[in-house]
Amino acid sequence: MAKPFASSADSAAKEQTLEVLAEGVYALTAEGDPNIGAIEGEDFLVCFEALATPVAAQKWLATLREHTDKPVRYLVLSHYHAVRVLGASAFDAEIIVSHEITRDLVAERGKQDWESEFARMPRLAEAADSVPGLTWPTLTFADRLTIDLGGDRGDLVLQYHGRGHTEGDLTAWLPRQRILFAGDLVEAQAALYTGDAFHRDWAGATLDRVKSLGAEQLVGGRGAVSRGRAEVDAAIEQTRGFLHVMIDQVGAVHGRGGTLKEAFEATHAALVDDYGQWPIFEHCLPFDVSRLWDELSGIERPVIWTAERDQEVWAQLQG
Ligand SMILES: [Zn+2]
Numbered sequence: 001m002a003k004p005f006a007s008s009a010d011s012a013a014k015e016q017t018l019e020v021l022a023e024g025v026y027a028l029t030a031e032g033d034p035n036i037g038a039i040e041g042e043d044f045l046v047c048f049e050a051l052a053t054p055v056a057a058q059k060w061l062a063t064l065r066e067h068t069d070k071p072v073r074y075l076v077l078s079h080y081h082a083v084r085v086l087g088a089s090a091f092d093a094e095i096i097v098s099h100e101i102t103r104d105l106v107a108e109r110g111k112q113d114w115e116s117e118f119a120r121m122p123r124l125a126e127a128a129d130s131v132p133g134l135t136w137p138t139l140t141f142a143d144r145l146t147i148d149l150g151g152d153r154g155d156l157v158l159q160y161h162g163r164g165h166t167e168g169d170l171t172a173w174l175p176r177q178r179i180l181f182a183g184d185l186v187e188a189q190a191a192l193y194t195g196d197a198f199h200r201d202w203a204g205a206t207l208d209r210v211k212s213l214g215a216e217q218l219v220g221g222r223g224a225v226s227r228g229r230a231e232v233d234a235a236i237e238q239t240r241g242f243l244h245v246m247i248d249q250v251g252a253v254h255g256r257g258g259t260l261k262e263a264f265e266a267t268h269a270a271l272v273d274d275y276g277q278w279p280i281f282e283h284c285l286p287f288d289v290s291r292l293w294d295e296l297s298g299i300e301r302p303v304i305w306t307a308e309r310d311q312e313v314w315a316q317l318q319g
Contacts, residue, residue, distance in 0.1 A: 005120050005283060005314060013123070018063050019225055022177040024153065026067065027219045028060055032190050032279025033124065034083055035219055037181050038064055039174065042150025044073035048172050048181045050087040050135065052118070055127035057087030074147060076158060077137060078183025078221070079166045080105040081196075082117040083124045088135040097145065098137035099160050101168030109304045110134045116305040120283070161185070161209040163198035165221075167301070173213055180232075184221035185210055188235040190279045192242050195287035196302040199295060203243035211236050222279060245270050246292055254296045264289045264317045286317035 014031040021027055024040030037048040045068065051057045075093035077085050080102045088096060111134065118125040139145075145158040154176035161171065165184040172181040184193065185206065194202075211233065218226040218235055226235045249270045253263035267289050275281050290313045291302055303309070 005310075016060070016063070018067075020067070021179050021217050021219075021225065022174075024068070025174065025177060025179055026064060027181075027225050028063065029219075029224060032222050035222060036060060037172075037219055038068075039149065039156055039172070040068055040070060040153070041073065041147070042153055043070060044150075045070045046074040046076060046147060046149075046156055046172075047072050047091055047093065048076045049078060049084050049183070050075060050091060052083040052121075052124040052131075053087050053126050053128060054090035054130045054132070055087075056124070057090035061090060076170070076172055077102060077135070078171070078181070078185075079169045080110060080113065081166070081184070082110075082114045083121060084183075085135040086114060086131045089132050095139050096135065096137045097139045097141075097158065099168040099170045100140040100142055102166070102170075103137045103140050105166065105168060106134055106136060112304050112306045115307045116310050119307045120310060162201055162206040164202035164206040165192075165194070166196045167198070171210060171213075173215070178214065178216035180210070180213055180215035180218045182210060182218055182220050186218060186220040186235050186239050187242075188218070188220040188223035188226050188231075189238070190220070190222035191275050191281035191284050192239060193280065193284045193288065194243070194246070195284070195291045195305060197288075197291060199243050199247055199292050203240050203247065207236055207240050242271065242275060246288065250289055250292045251296060254293060260290065260293050261317060263293055282318070286313050289317065 014033045016028055016030045019027045026038045028036050036051060039046045051060060072091045072093040073095060075088055075091045075096045077098040118128055143160055147156040149156055157173045158170050169183050169185050171183060215232050216229060218232040220235055226232045246267055249267040250263045253266055264286060268285055294303060
């Protein structure tokens with residue numbers, strides 16, 4: 001009998017906490033479940049990430065509406081993963097923004113990713129049949145897009161830093177308040193999902209660029225808000241450290257002609273003391289190691305995950 005996905009056995013609801021990071025800047029954290037945010041413009045809202053379903057997003061919007069009733073002009077999606085984007089219809093946003101590669105990825109693999117992620121993480125797929133279809137960005141960019149927040153609120157700068165957690169991640173940066181919404185490029189005390197990642201780019205130039213912004217507060221993809229430069233840098237270096245351990249361990253086994261299973265076991269052993277207690281560690285690691293193995297084998301772009309392939313890899317490595 002195969003062991004179920006770690007997260008499919010994880011059914012306890014997480015507590016959501018709305019934090020006001022500066023005037024008109026909000027983060028909702030959820031004990032390791034996906035984080036989301038919102039930024040007030042003078043007469044509109046920018047929302048960051050959409051959660052997995054419209055029903056899940058409605059609950060967040062109800063909390064946000066205790067603070068502001070401005071309409072959502074922009075919904076910004078950090079990347080294409082289903083648990084971040086499929087709640088989009090609840091926002092009734094005028095404009096849905098992503099990196100241009102994210103739009104291509106939705107077209108190429110959005111359907112398969114939806115099926116894969118909802119089977120992997122059923123707790124997040126609350127009222128799964130409320131999702132009306134794939135979420136399509138209506139405004140995309142390649143390097144940078146600046147949103148003038150109006151009044152004296154300054155700018156919100158959306159930027160691409162290179163390949164990382166996916167091929168098309170963006171961050172949202174408030175230069176005046178020095179607050180960064182990093183999406184899944186940075187995790188604070190949560191394990192990394194790297195099943196669609198470019199490990200070496202991410203651990204190198206991409207995180208260097210994120211770090212060079214000099215954020216004073218950082219909202220990662222999961223985990224607590226990092227406050228102060230020391231905590232921000234620690235979250236970035238923790239993310240990089242996880243990637244480096246993976247690259248070293250999987251690289252060593254791959255280099256000596258070992259097996260994927262051996263690479264998984266070596267990586268698990270190397271990470272479990274420092275990272276094993278953090279959310280989604282056991283769940284992600286088989287998919288993470290599998291992708292890195294492919295990357296080291298010269299498979300440039302991540303192989304599309306399907307519900308069937310998930311089961312095969314899980315059974316091979318965690319079964
Ligand atoms: Zn993701």
